[in-house]
Structure formats: C-alpha cells, structure tokens
Amino acid sequence: MDETVKPLRIPPQMSVYADKHSIFHLVQSMVSSLVIDQPDDPVSYLISLLQRSSVDIPRIMLLGPPAVGKQTVAKKLSAELRAVHVTTDTLLQDQSELSVQAHQYTLTQQELPAELLITLIQQRLTEVDCFNRGWVLEGIPQTRLQALGLQQAGVVPEHVVMLEAPDDVLLERSEGKQVDPQTGDVYHQTFIWPVDDIVAQRLEKGPALSEKQQLAELQRFRCEVTGLRSAYQHVLKIINSDQPHNDVYQQVLAFVRTHHRPRTPRILLLGPPGSGKSHQARLLSEKYKMVDVCCGQLLRSVAADGSGLGEEIQPYLDDGRPVPDSLVLQVLEQRLSQVDCSCRGWILHGFPCDLQQAKSLQESQHQPNRVFFLELTEDVCLERLTLRATDPVSGERFHALTRPAPSFQVQNRLETRPEDSTHTVTHTLNQYRLHTAVLQSLYPDAVHIDADQDPHSVFEALESRLSTD
Structure with a gap:
C-alpha cells in the first residue's frame, strides 16, 4: 500500500449542498423504492420517479376504533393533499379477479383473509394514480398481522395517524351517525353538522351496529392497538379525537406535512x-x-x-x-x-x-x-x-x-x-x-x-x- 496516499477528506460544503437540495432524502427515497418495487428496468423506473412533481408523495395510514372519525378526516386529507383515498370498500369496487373473489367474503359477512387483503392493497397502491399522487389508507391495517404483512409486501407509510377517544364517546357517535347519500360524507347531530342547509336536509340515518356489536368491535381494536402502535412506532402520531373536529384535522394535517430527512447533523x-x-x-x-x-x-x-x-x-x-x-x-x-x-x-x-x-x-x-x-x-x-x-x-x-x-x-x-x-x-x-x-x-x-x-x-x-x- 502506498503510504504517501492521504486519507480522503470530505469537504464540509458537500453536506451543506446535500441538505439544501435534499440529496440524502432523494437518494434514500429512490433506493427504497427500487428495493421494494424491484422493477425490470431500474433506470427507466428511476427516471419516472424523478419526473414526479415531488419526491414527497403522501403515504399515509389513518387508524383508530369504529366511530372515531377516520372517514371524515381521511376524505378531507386526501382532498387537501390530492392523494388517493383508499378504503376496504374502494378496493372491492373494480372488476378484477381478486376484487370479485374478495367480494364473496363480504357477501357472507366473513373477514377477508390477510393475504388476500394485502394483495389487493399492494395491487391498488402500485396503480398510476397512487404512484403519482400518493395515498391515504383509511382503517387499514386492523391487526398487527396485517401490518407485518403489508411491511413485507413493501407497503411502507411515511406517516401513521391513530385517532383515539373514550368508549362512551365512540358509542354516542355511532348512535347519532348521519350520512349524505350523494357524497357518502358522514355527519353527526352533536359532533359534526353540515354548514349547508341543503346537505343537512338530505341526510339519512347511517347504518348502525347494535350496542353489543359495537362493543365487540371496540374490544377487538383494543386487543390489536398495542401491536399496531409497535409496528409503526417510528412514524406514528396518536391524536385525541375527543375534541372539535377542525382541531383534530389541523393536528393531523400538521403531522403529515412533516418529513424526516436524513442529514449530517x-x-x-x-x-x-x-x-x-x-x-x-x-x-x-x-x-x-x-x-x-x-x-x-x-x-x-x-x-x-x-x-x-x-x-x-x-x-x-x-x-x-x-x-x-x-x-x-x-x-x-x-x-x-x-x-x-x-x-x-x-x-x-x-x-x-x-x-x-x-x-x-x-x-x-x-x-x-x-x-x-x-x-x-x-x-x-x-x-x-x-x-x-x-x-x-x-x-x-x-x-x-x-x-x-x-x-x-x-x-x-x-x-x-x-x-x-x-x-x-x-x-x-x-x-x-x-x-x-x-x-x-x-x-x-x-x-x-x-x-x-x-x-x-x-x-x-x-x-x-x-x-x-
């Protein structure tokens, strides 16, 4: 070895430039996408990534117990960020073979197998609109097993929001649920009421579970919540939903607009x-x-x-x-x-x-x-x-x-x-x-x-x- 060769000196300007132009974040995002998606043509794939309007494409999961307000927040959030709103119901709306197969389980009120649900989500999130605009995944995953399966499938969120509220508040919200039949927006006489009188006049009582069913759903969530928090602990924000809806939404919006940047401190x-x-x-x-x-x-x-x-x-x-x-x-x-x-x-x-x-x-x-x-x-x-x-x-x-x-x-x-x-x-x-x-x-x-x-x-x-x- 030539002992006269001096060790490489990294100029301090390098990290300043990298921070200014988010180089580390860009490289991390591209390498992560390559490893997860494993495209046949990596160069063309990376070019398409760079051609997107922003590297900060939303990848958001919105979790929480029944009646906590996930749907309302998710719809507003996807509209604000121009991201695709993905739910279990929207996954079943297309006519693909997988969706038809999954629909049979819902007709008989059976729970979707975790493997089938994960495949459906993976398939949906790789479509062009989700790839270009990002996604807000509402109410999925529901279990730690589903969360781990999604991670193994390469579905990795940048932000996970978990809404929380006491059981008595959730039961009250579930009983007073009102739905706009034209838009599917959810309202409540006490918690969220539409400003537009025309919308208010056409509201219909939403489908409601019996109190026994509601308690069973809440119990199921309580059993899984620790595992879900553990699976997403590094990107998780828990927000109290027992407060005015606009305050909840603003907290969610502020959180999903933050970004973790790899940088030389x-x-x-x-x-x-x-x-x-x-x-x-x-x-x-x-x-x-x-x-x-x-x-x-x-x-x-x-x-x-x-x-x-x-x-x-x-x-x-x-x-x-x-x-x-x-x-x-x-x-x-x-x-x-x-x-x-x-x-x-x-x-x-x-x-x-x-x-x-x-x-x-x-x-x-x-x-x-x-x-x-x-x-x-x-x-x-x-x-x-x-x-x-x-x-x-x-x-x-x-x-x-x-x-x-x-x-x-x-x-x-x-x-x-x-x-x-x-x-x-x-x-x-x-x-x-x-x-x-x-x-x-x-x-x-x-x-x-x-x-x-x-x-x-x-x-x-x-x-x-x-x-x-």
Whole structure:
C-alpha cells in the first residue's frame, strides 16, 4: 500500500449542498423504492420517479376504533393533499379477479383473509394514480398481522395517524351517525353538522351496529392497538379525537406535512448560562455519535497543544480576556473541517455569543442545519450556577439544593469557581439577554425549548426535532 496516499477528506460544503437540495432524502427515497418495487428496468423506473412533481408523495395510514372519525378526516386529507383515498370498500369496487373473489367474503359477512387483503392493497397502491399522487389508507391495517404483512409486501407509510377517544364517546357517535347519500360524507347531530342547509336536509340515518356489536368491535381494536402502535412506532402520531373536529384535522394535517430527512447533523445549541447546553450536547453526542464541540474547551485545548495558533490564544486565556473572533473562527474552521465532523456531524455550543459572531459563522462553510434555544428564566439560572461548588479532593460537583454534599466534612472543603459568583453570573446573563434578541432574529426557524424541566425531558424535546422538517 502506498503510504504517501492521504486519507480522503470530505469537504464540509458537500453536506451543506446535500441538505439544501435534499440529496440524502432523494437518494434514500429512490433506493427504497427500487428495493421494494424491484422493477425490470431500474433506470427507466428511476427516471419516472424523478419526473414526479415531488419526491414527497403522501403515504399515509389513518387508524383508530369504529366511530372515531377516520372517514371524515381521511376524505378531507386526501382532498387537501390530492392523494388517493383508499378504503376496504374502494378496493372491492373494480372488476378484477381478486376484487370479485374478495367480494364473496363480504357477501357472507366473513373477514377477508390477510393475504388476500394485502394483495389487493399492494395491487391498488402500485396503480398510476397512487404512484403519482400518493395515498391515504383509511382503517387499514386492523391487526398487527396485517401490518407485518403489508411491511413485507413493501407497503411502507411515511406517516401513521391513530385517532383515539373514550368508549362512551365512540358509542354516542355511532348512535347519532348521519350520512349524505350523494357524497357518502358522514355527519353527526352533536359532533359534526353540515354548514349547508341543503346537505343537512338530505341526510339519512347511517347504518348502525347494535350496542353489543359495537362493543365487540371496540374490544377487538383494543386487543390489536398495542401491536399496531409497535409496528409503526417510528412514524406514528396518536391524536385525541375527543375534541372539535377542525382541531383534530389541523393536528393531523400538521403531522403529515412533516418529513424526516436524513442529514449530517450540524447543530447549534444556544441558551443562557445554566440552561444545560453542555449536558445536552454530551447526551446527544453519546447517543448519535456526533462530535461535541464546546468552544471554550476547544480554545483551551488548542492553547495547550503548543501550535502557533495556540500560542496566540494562550495570553488571552491567562489574562481572562475574550479571545478575538478572528482566532476563534480559525479554531472552529480547523475543527469543523475534520473528517469526524464532516461524516458524523457536530453540535456546537459556547459560540456564537453576539450578532457579529453569528454572521461570521453563517458566512463560513459550516452553517448549522438545526438551531435550538434553551429557554430559562434569570432566577433559575442564578439558582443553578451560584449554588454549585466543587470538591477539590474528588473533583465531584455538588449543588446546595439538587445535590448537596454527602457529609459535613465534604461541605466544608467545597470551593466555588470565580465564574459562578453571583456578580459574574449576573453580568454574563445580562450580556446574553443583550444579544439574544438579535440572535433569534438571525435564526427565525430555531426551535425554542423549555429548559426548566428535568434533563431527560429536555433531551427528548431536542431529540424529537433533530431530523423533522
């Protein structure tokens, strides 16, 4: 092997370009479609995929117990997204051999075999309209077995919505069901009533099951719901349907308009001192293997390595003066350009602290694709910082309220860092508040997270927004 060959350096511009044009998402979508559909002519198939108006073709399943409102939501959703509304009834409407075979089961009130249902769905979803416009699958699957069968057949939704409501509400809705004979739209005297009086006048009482049958259907759903949730846990949203219909629909619509994008994470974590930036950065780094870039620690590390840049930085650290932005940006440029940051992504905290620094970062090759503000009141910041102290013997850090020293002896030897004094913390907080408004204006799409809760809850809030548009 030629030892003079240098390892491949992935330029940071690559991931910036890929994010801007959704390259990773496009490639993932195309490869997934190829593997699932296995076309005879892969090149022509990929060309047809690229010629579609959007790579974000809806693939939605709408699940829930009887009378929860699936049909009403599904019809509005398919109209809004111009997607094909697919139900068990529509699967039986064509005259294919499979549909005729399936129709025989419905005539004798028998349940469709899972294999037959899955074949019908697979056949329908590969037709041109579903391929080009996407689909909303209403009330299917009903069991975990059906869900697993659909997955094996390559029917993989991007969003699964499960509507929920108490049994007494569902029973009441079922009894008051009204149907428009011309459109098939479902209404209810209490829950959903048409605005148009002409529509209201032609409503007819919908087909209703007996209370015993309704309870049996509900019981069946309750037995399967855990398995369904497990099968679709990574794309599932559970929505309470016991609220005004329009509120339910808006929540469903907001969810199905989100998209999970594969991306190289470039995360900027901002917040006042004491908001937990370092702790959250460490948790994210440990779980997702991204590089934890703490600006303060990075400057100290470079100052200690004996390099020319480090020698320039050291006097500022010795005197407690701010390191000039030009030097900080050089250090960050070197670190964020390294292979681990380019491949695994990074999470930066401790920089930027003002508008000029933020603009400099934006003008560099290392623009963040996720910005989080950890929000915390000044009183809580002061409490978190000024009441903490370190044991010089063990190096452990304690807090007067949340983690007091284990003994009187340890308590007596605790030391408070100068930067944790009330005066210093108050000054740092004032500086942060002075610049936070302009930082927020520079990052209008930033996610704001309440940091005044336990660290695990803060981490979950961060984690849930890492790859969702």
